[in-house]
Amino acid sequence: MQCNNCSVTELKFEIKIEGDSNLLALPQIYSHLNRRDIDIVTTENGLIVDEAGAKELMDFCRHFMDLEQVVFRINHEAWKPFSEIETVLDMQWIDKVIQKELISCHYQPIVNGNEEIFAYEMLARFQNEDGSMIYPNEIFPAAKIRGRLYALDRVCRMTAVRYAAKLKGEKAFINFIPTSIYSPEFCLRSTISLSEQLGVDPKSLVFEVVETEKVDDLDHLKKILAYYKEKGFDYALDDVGEGYSTIEMLADLKPKYMKLDMQYVQGVAMDPAKQKVAEKFLKKALEIGSIPLAEGVETSEDFKWLKQRGYQLFQGYYFGKPAALPLYEKKVEV
Template sequence: MIETSGQEAALIEAICQGDGLFAEFQPILDFRTARLSGYEGLVRGPVGTALARPLALFAAAKRLGRAHEVELQCRRTVLSAFARLGLPGKLFLNISPVEAVGHEPALALMQTLDFLHQIELTPDRIVLELTEHQPTLDLPETRATLQDYRALGFEIALDDLGEGYASLRLWSELRPDYVKIDQHFIDGIDTDSLKLQFVRSIRQIADTSGTRVIAEGIEQAAQFQVVRDLGIFFGQGYFIARPTALPDPELTPAVRVALSQRGAHMHPQPSRLGEGFALGNGAGTVAQLARYVLPVSPDELSEDVMARFERDSALEALPVVAGETPVGLISRSALLGRFARRFTRELYGRKPCSTLMENMPLVVEQNTRIEELSRLIADGTAHHLIGGFVVTEGDRYVGVVQGHALLRQITDMQLDAARYANPLTLLPGNVPIDDYIDYLLASRMPFQACYCDLDNFKPFNDVFGYRRGDDLIQALARVLMAVRNPACDFLGHIGGDDFLLLFQSADWESRCRAALERFEEVVGDFFGPDQIRAGGFEAEDRRGQVMLYPLTSLSIGAVVVEQDSYLSHVDVSVAAAEAKKMAKRQSGNSLFIERRRARRNT
C-alpha cells in the first residue's frame, strides 16, 4: 500500500501524538538454565498502512524531520507494553540510542528515565541494542553517550554482529554487554563448517572479553542444538518462539525436546576411503564459488552475444535466463568455434541466441556442497568442466561457476585435508583428533573414547610385507566406518594400526562388538587355509626364533568420559591407551571398558 505525502505526514503526526504504534515481543532463551531470560521488543507501525514495517516508518519520519519524536514514541510503546504485560527478565530495545539522541543526548536520557519511573521499570531491566549500518558513526560521541546510559544501570547490546560495515570494530570500541550474531551465520550452521568456525570464534572472543552472546535466527532444531553445543549463552528465533503481542512464558514442546537431547554436533566424515574429511575447516558450498554474470535473454541476437564476448576477454560463459529461470548456457569456446565456421555469422547472427545455446547445462543449487558438485562433474561429461555451470537459489538464477574455479577449490581442499589427514586412510589425524576431544570436553557432553588396535600386527607385516599390512589397516578403517553413526560419532586414525572412535551414540557398546564381529569376518581374507586351520601363522620373534602367532585380531579399549572427568585430550588419550592395554591382555578379538570415572585435578 502506498501513502500520499499528505497521508504519510498525517500518520507520522498521529504517531508523534502517541497513536498508531504497538509492540510485539520475541523471547530469548538461556541455554544454561533452559528458561526464558528476556524479550526483544519490536515496534510495529499503523496496521494496513505503508508505515506498518519499521524500516518504512523510520524512513518516513526521517524525511519529515521527525525522527527523534518517532524514536521516542517507539521506546514508550515498547516499554509501556512490556510493563503492562508484566513480562519477566530483560527487555531488549532494538532502537538505537545513538540515532535517537541527535544533538541532545542528555535530554533523551532524561526523557527515557522519566518514562521508566512512570511505568515503574528500573534501568537494570533494559538492554539497549545498537544496530549500525552507517559507515560514519561518531565513535567518541557514541562511547560517551553509552557510558552515560551504563552509569544509570542500562546494559548495551551490539546487534547484527558480522553484518554491516564495521561491527567487529564496534565490538572492540564499545565493549557491549551482549553481542547478537547475525542470522546469516546461524542459517545452515549445522552443515556449513565455515559458519560453525565463525560462531565458535565469536564465542571464544566473547569469553575473553566477558561479553554474552545471543544467536539470532534459530529456525530449526539442528541449528538450535549446534548453537547450544558451541557454548553460546542465549538463543532467539522462530524455532524458540515467533514475535507476538502476547508472548507465552512457557517453552514449546519442541524446544523442551531439543533441550533434552544432549550430544555435541560434528560435521560429516567420509563414508568411504579416499574422500578426505570435513572437520572444522569444511569444504563449503557452491555459493562461495558462484560469480554473478549479467545474463542474456533467450531472444537476444546471437551476434550481440558474440560482441559481448569480444568486448570482455575474461568472460567465459553467459547464462541464458528467461525471467529469473536459467534455460541455457553459452560458452565462449563453443560460440567462437561456431562463428569460426564459414557462413555461420550470416546464418545465425540475426537469430536468437537460444538456437546456439546449450539447452541442458549443469544447474546446481547454491547450497550444494563442493564435494557433491565434484562428483557430479566426474560423473558427467568434460564440457561441463570446460564451459562451467549455472547456480540457482530454488529456480532463480544467482550466478555461474567456471571449471577452473572449481578445480582450484578442490585442489585447496585436498591440500588442506592432507595437512591433517592420515595419508593411508585420509581419516582425520592427530591434530583434528585432539581438537575434537577438547571440543567435546568443552561442550560438557558425555562420550566414549575407544582406542582400536590390531594384535600381532608387526609379525603380520614381517611375514606378508608392508603393502599387505596397509591393506589390512584399510580394511580395519572400513570396518570402523561401517559401525559408527556418521551423524554423531567421530573416527580418527592415530597412525599405523591405531584408530580412535569417539562415540556419542547411545548404543556405542553394541557398535564396538559389531566392529569385532565384522573384523573377524574380513581378516580371514588375509590368511591362507593352512594358517586358518592352525589358528595362526609362523614368524620370527625379537630373538630370531620362529614361533606361532595367533591370527591378527582387534582389541578395543573404551573409556567412559563423563562431565568434568577429564581436563584435556591428553588425559583422555592416556586413559584410552591404558584401556587398550587391558583389552590386549585378552586373547582374540576383545573389548575392555574402563567405567571408573577419572578424578579431575583441583
C-alpha cells in the same frame, strides 16, 4: 521540554534558488505566495515556507523555473534536489502515527540453552488510524525522508518501556537507533523518567543498538552507552557480523550482550563459512566478557550446533514468534 527533532512540529522547508533566470523569478514567487496568504521568510537566495507554502511553490517552480538549480532541506539536514520535495509531502501520514502513538509492541522470547525464557525483545508494531498495519520497512524509510526519525525512535522507546513494565521485572530488550540521539542527557531523559515512574528496575532493561555494523561515530555511541550504564541499564549490540570495524570496536564498548547477525546463524550447522564467523564472534564475546546471543534461530540443527560451541542465549522462530502477549514460562538468569 522536548527538542524540535523529537516532537512533531510543522515542517519548515528552506528553499535555495540558484541560476540567473531562477533568481529573476524570486519577486514573482514572493508575490504569488503573499497573495495566497502564505507566510514566508526571505533569505539571501531563497526563502523558508511551511508545508502549504512548499506545495504552492512546487506547482510554481514546475512551470516557471529550472528545477535542477533549486534545492531544499528540512531540519538543517543535507540539501536535496527540489524534485524530491513531493516525496516529503507524501509522507505526511507518518506524523499522525507519531502524534497519536499508533504503536504497540510484540514480545519475542530470548531463551537459554535449556530453552527456558531469559528475556523478551520488544518489537514495535505500527498501524494507521483505520487500524491497518504499517510494516517497519515502510515506516522507518518514511520517517527518515520526512525528518521524523528522532521523533519515531523516541516514541518507540517510550512505548517499549510501557510494555516492558507489564513483564513485572522480567528482562526486556529495547531497540534504539544511535543516530537518533543528539545528546544522551537530553534525548534520553524522558525514557529514563518514564521507567522510574513505572517502577521498572533498571537492571531489567537492556537497550539494544540497532544496525551495529552501520555505526560510524563511535565516540557518540560511547557517550550514549556510558549514560545508560550510569543509570543502571545494560546494553547490547545487535546485528554483529564479521566486519573488521565492528569486531575491533567491541573491546571499547564492552556490551553486556552481543547478538550474532542472523545471516550467520541460519544454516550455520551445514555452512563452514558461517561457522568460521560464528566461532570468531564467540571467541571475541567471551574475550571481552559479553554474553553471546544467536538471533534468527529457526532449526534444531542450528540451535544444537551453536549450543555445543558455547553460545549462551538464543532467539528466533524456533523458540517463538513475536506475539501480542508474552509466553509465561520459567525465568532464568545467565
